[in-house]
Amino acid sequence: MPERRGRTLRLLLLMPLLVFAIQPGLASGQKSKPVENGEEAPVIAVRLYNLAEAPAKETVQARNEARRIFMQAGIGVRWLICALSLQKAQKNTACEEPSGPHDLDLVISTASITRPGIATDASLGFAFPLARQSQAVVLLERATKLAASSGVPAGIILGHSMAHEIGHLLMQSMEHSRAGIMRSRWGKDELHHAERGTLLFTPEQTIAMRNRLLKE
Numbered sequence: 390m391p392e393r394r395g396r397t398l399r400l401l402l403l404m405p406l407l408v409f410a411i412q413p414g415l416a417s418g419q420k421s422k423p424v425e426n427g428e429e430a431p432v433i434a435v436r437l438y439n440l441a442e443a444p445a446k447e448t449v450q451a452r453n454e455a456r457r458i459f460m461q462a463g464i465g466v467r468w469l470i471c472a473l474s475l476q477k478a479q480k481n482t483a484c485e486e487p488s489g490p491h492d493l494d495l496v497i498s499t500a501s502i503t504r505p506g507i508a509t510d511a512s513l514g515f516a517f518p519l520a521r522q523s524q525a526v527v528l529l530e531r532a533t534k535l536a537a538s539s540g541v542p543a544g545i546i547l548g549h550s551m552a553h554e555i556g557h558l559l560m561q562s563m564e565h566s567r568a569g570i571m572r573s574r575w576g577k578d579e580l581h582h583a584e585r586g587t588l589l590f591t592p593e594q595t596i597a598m599r600n601r602l603l604k605e
């Protein structure tokens with residue numbers, strides 16, 4: 390199927406060392422659109438590839454954190470948990486559904502399996518907002534390391550990294566802001582806000598993302 394092959398190729402381009410991941414599994418998340426102030430909120434579908442084999446505890450917490458952050462921006466997130474081998478894909482068909490205009494791919498990776506030079510030494514992830522199919526990558530061991538040094542749970546840091554990289558994709562920009570979740574670096578203050586659930590998109594970023602989604 391061209392769709393499947395295209396997705397496989399894209400992932401192989403991104404992670405040349407990894408074998409195949411394509412097809413999905415286990416849908417999670419709501420399918421209906423959340424309603425906000427009587428209006429339907431746009432919903433994005435995120436196909437998640439856990440190449441780093443991040444533990445379930447962290448990935449579930451991370452997904453919930455990212456979903457909460459986007460809900461506060463009036464955007465719903467539907468997670469599709471994709472299988473990483475054709476064998477597993479026999480049973481896991483969640484990612485088989487046709488791609489919609491608001492779909493994007495998110496990979497949980499590690500710096501060691503990511504093409505050298507793409508991630509700086511300190512970055513928690515990176516994104517390709519202009520790729521044909523929007524893609525973002527978060528780096529598990531960077532989140533784990535920051536968790537160990539800050540005391541903030543790794544799942545919370547991972548979830549905020551996911552939201553940050555997805556933010557790049559939705560705004561189609563690699564720009565950073567001076568405040569909020571789109572800051573380029575997170576210090577004590579940002580991590581404190583992350584733990585309290587107050588590290589969020591700015592009102593301008595929220596409007597930019599929603600407008601883009603609503604006009605598509």
Ligand SMILES: [Zn+2]
Pocket residue numbers: 553557563565572573
């Ligand atoms: Zn960034």
